Amino acid sequence: MTETLTGAQILCRTLLEAGVDVIFGYPGGAIMPFYHALGDHPALRHILVRHEQAAAHAADGYARASGRVGVCVATSGPGATNLVTGLATAHMDSSPVVAITGQVPRAMIGRDAFQETDIVGITLPITKQNYLVQDVTELAGVVREALAVAQQGRPGPVLIDVPKDVQNQKTTYTPGAAARATLRDKNTQSLRGAPAAAPGVSASVEDGVREAARLIAAAERPLIMVGHGVIIGNAYAEVRALAEKTGIPVITTLLGISAFPDGHPLFLGMPGMHGEVRVNRAIQHADLIVGIGLRFDDRVTGNTAGFAPRARIVHIDLDRAEIGKNVPVTVGIVGDARDVTHRLAAVVQPRTCERWLAEIHDFTRPRAAAFRGDLAPETILASLYQATEGRCTIVTDVGQHQMWVAKLYPYREPNSHITSGGLGTMGFAVPAAMGVHLARPGETVWAISGDGGFQMNMAEIATMVQERLPVKMAIFNNGYLGMVRQWQQFFHGKRYSCTPIWSPDYVKLAEAYGIPGWRVKEAAELPDVVAQANDYSGPALVEFVIEQEANVYPMIPPGGSLSEPIETAPASAGD
Amino acid sequence: MPDSHTVAVLLDDALLTLNRAVGVLRRRNVPIERVALRPTATAGVSQLTFILKADAATADRVAQQFHKIVGVRDVVLAATEESTREVQS
Ligand SMILES: Cc1ncc(C[n+]2csc(CCOP(=O)(O)OP(=O)(O)O)c2C)c(N)n1
Numbered sequence: 001m002t003e004t005l006t007g008a009q010i011l012c013r014t015l016l017e018a019g020v021d022v023i024f025g026y027p028g029g030a031i032m033p034f035y036h037a038l039g040d041h042p043a044l045r046h047i048l049v050r051h052e053q054a055a056a057h058a059a060d061g062y063a064r065a066s067g068r069v070g071v072c073v074a075t076s077g078p079g080a081t082n083l084v085t086g087l088a089t090a091h092m093d094s095s096p097v098v099a100i101t102g103q104v105p106r107a108m109i110g111r112d113a114f115q116e117t118d119i120v121g122i123t124l125p126i127t128k129q130n131y132l133v134q135d136v137t138e139l140a141g142v143v144r145e146a147l148a149v150a151q152q153g154r155p156g157p158v159l160i161d162v163p164k165d166v167q168n169q170k171t172t173y174t175p176g177a178a179a180r181a182t183l184r185d186k187n188t189q190s191l192r193g194a195p196a197a198a199p200g201v202s203a204s205v206e207d208g209v210r211e212a213a214r215l216i217a218a219a220e221r222p223l224i225m226v227g228h229g230v231i232i233g234n235a236y237a238e239v240r241a242l243a244e245k246t247g248i249p250v251i252t253t254l255l256g257i258s259a260f261p262d263g264h265p266l267f268l269g270m271p272g273m274h275g276e277v278r279v280n281r282a283i284q285h286a287d288l289i290v291g292i293g294l295r296f297d298d299r300v301t302g303n304t305a306g307f308a309p310r311a312r313i314v315h316i317d318l319d320r321a322e323i324g325k326n327v328p329v330t331v332g333i334v335g336d337a338r339d340v341t342h343r344l345a346a347v348v349q350p351r352t353c354e355r356w357l358a359e360i361h362d363f364t365r366p367r368a369a370a371f372r373g374d375l376a377p378e379t380i381l382a383s384l385y386q387a388t389e390g391r392c393t394i395v396t397d398v399g400q401h402q403m404w405v406a407k408l409y410p411y412r413e414p415n416s417h418i419t420s421g422g423l424g425t426m427g428f429a430v431p432a433a434m435g436v437h438l439a440r441p442g443e444t445v446w447a448i449s450g451d452g453g454f455q456m457n458m459a460e461i462a463t464m465v466q467e468r469l470p471v472k473m474a475i476f477n478n479g480y481l482g483m484v485r486q487w488q489q490f491f492h493g494k495r496y497s498c499t500p501i502w503s504p505d506y507v508k509l510a511e512a513y514g515i516p517g518w519r520v521k522e523a524a525e526l527p528d529v530v531a532q533a534n535d536y537s538g539p540a541l542v543e544f545v546i547e548q549e550a551n552v553y554p555m556i557p558p559g560g561s562l563s564e565p566i567e568t569a570p571a572s573a574g575d
Numbered sequence: 576m577p578d579s580h581t582v583a584v585l586l587d588d589a590l591l592t593l594n595r596a597v598g599v600l601r602r603r604n605v606p607i608e609r610v611a612l613r614p615t616a617t618a619g620v621s622q623l624t625f626i627l628k629a630d631a632a633t634a635d636r637v638a639q640q641f642h643k644i645v646g647v648r649d650v651v652l653a654a655t656e657e658s659t660r661e662v663q664s
């Protein structure tokens with residue numbers, strides 16, 4: 001079974017053996033041996049992006065949509081540094097991405113050689129683990145370990161830097177051998193979490209679950225708060241069972257959206273900076289919050305000093321370091337969202353929360369007509385829902401459109417909403433949607449961007465055309481870096497400094513790439529155009545020309561309390 | 576004077592592991608008073624010791640981050656006075 005292979009061949013073989021079927025990348029000098037070997041491995045489909053950032057985002061989109069590792073490849077120096085934003089994005093959102101970078105030959109490392117950069121050093125704080133491969137004999141073990149580390153426990157990105165001469169070096173290779181035993185042991189040990197009991201953290205899952213069940217039985221105003229961990233851990237059914245057995249209303253963070261069915265009677269919506277008033281008020285009145293797979297990010301809590309002042313917090317998370325990091329907890333349970341929620345649902349006493357639900361219902365504010373003209377985001381998203389019958393994955397970019405989609409689109413299918421939450425990376429949607437398509441080839445994928453973020457990675461239309469990736473692109477064109485403009489309006493005296501943004505003619509742009517493009521200015525055109533774009537067999541683009549100065553309401557000012565939302569534009573000198 | 580806590584991290588003798596461990600501390604931006612690296616009785620394992628100018632909750636929050644590093648074998652957190660001895664490995 002043992003054969004002699006080059007490092008480059010070993011890279012291809014170990015990836016294939018791990019079930020990797022697609023990689024996103026861009027060649028260059030230091031990674032050429034790998035690209036040469038790729039020619040002998042047609043089962044490993046390579047997607048040639050137009051910028052390495054897109055390779056990392058596409059791998060991330062693939063990983064989020066499939067739950068398996070997404071792989072990206074780049075050359076040394078500028079190729080590697082172009083991956084950085086994508087790796088940081090994956091790191092913040094716990095996405096299992098493996099990046100393989102070429103490095104200058106070992107003898108040149110440390111001499112500031114042409115296109116040498118310390119990518120291992122650069123990515124240290126934004127990867128879960130990274131490696132500089134010193135010898136070809138290590139390579140297979142390192143790749144196998146990297147793929148395992150990326151997925152184990154709380155997922156995250158891993159980078160493997162492979163010097164060019166190591167790619168050409170030969171060694172004996174045994175297919176399917178395990179990752180280096182020593183490293184694997186250490187790894188599971190370090191991922192086991194802290195043994196020492198710190199304030200709030202239960203000594204065992206069993207203790208924590210029992211205590212949490214007691215708190216749930218005693219609570220008058222409980223809430224279940226669902227985060228990305230429920231999607232990563234595939235805990236939808238368990239969360240639903242817990243909610244239905246106890247009647248506790250459910251809120252989902254930005255990355256938790258689609259983890260709980262939108263139309264469910266217990267579903268309240270999204271909390272935080274742009275959360276609905278009733279959701280934030282429910283948090284402020286709650287006496288118990290059961291948080292599952294989330295990290296109480298500042299966009300969710302506002303000022304933590306004023307967050308949920310009446311509530312005790314039960315926090316379930318796989319990552320021990322998250323418990324008590326941002327908010328003090330009464331009961332912390334370190335464990336997998338699915339397993340712990342299952343056990344909790346099994347032991348809780350059945351109950352209802354009718355009075356509390358009615359109270360929350362009274363917090364509801366009628367949504368003020370925030371849009372002039374009839375092409376409101378709500379109308380656009382309704383027609384999208386209609387055209388897709390709610391069966392598509394939506395990948396959003398970052399800005400106002402992202403918040404509108406998060407708040408207004410009624411997600412039905414689990415994990416059908418994908419966005420850059422933690423890092424808030426503009427330019428994410430278009431390349432990530434390519435990865436989502438490859439993970440779910442039979443399903444429709446819409447990438448929804450603003451006019452700003454779309455222009456960051458619109459070169460990827462060429463990738464879609466060349467690689468036949470039928471991604472549907474929607475652009476919410478408001479002529480502004482809208483979310484920043486909104487902050488300028490609210491907090492900077494309406495000085496719109498450097499936020500008006502010019503766009504090309506997107507219909508002509510589509511034409512230049514040889515794909516269909518539409519511009520929609522009135523609601524009456526929506527059903528036709530959206531249906532045509534949705535049904536088209538290849539990539540397609542639709543620009544929605546929306547009101548320029550529309551705002552996302554309500555808004556909790558940064559660092560403010562969830563109790564004090566902004567619900568209308570401030571009167572200003574400019575008005 | 577702020578509380579003082581000692582974090583002792585037992586880790587593999589590997590520059591990248593050490594780099595990650597030091598990086599965690601820098602990244603979490605907690606002031607340190609002293610830092611020391613020394614070999615332990617176990618071959619291949621070093622002990623990295625930080626004295627943090629931080630209260631117990633902050634020190635715990637930082638200490639937890641070390642557990643996530645591949646190559647870290649153990650993390651011991653203590654109020655400074657009690658922990659000047661070498662952690663047994
Ligand atoms: C890479 C990057 N640069 C800058 C920002 C800061 N930022 C957040 S939202 C936003 C405006 C986005 O504008 P656009 O894409 O047009 O979306 P809109 O808010 O108008 O819907 C900016 C600049 C960011 N999040 N990411």
Ligand SMILES: [Mg+2]
Pocket residue numbers: 450451452476477478479480481482
């Ligand atoms: Mg815009």
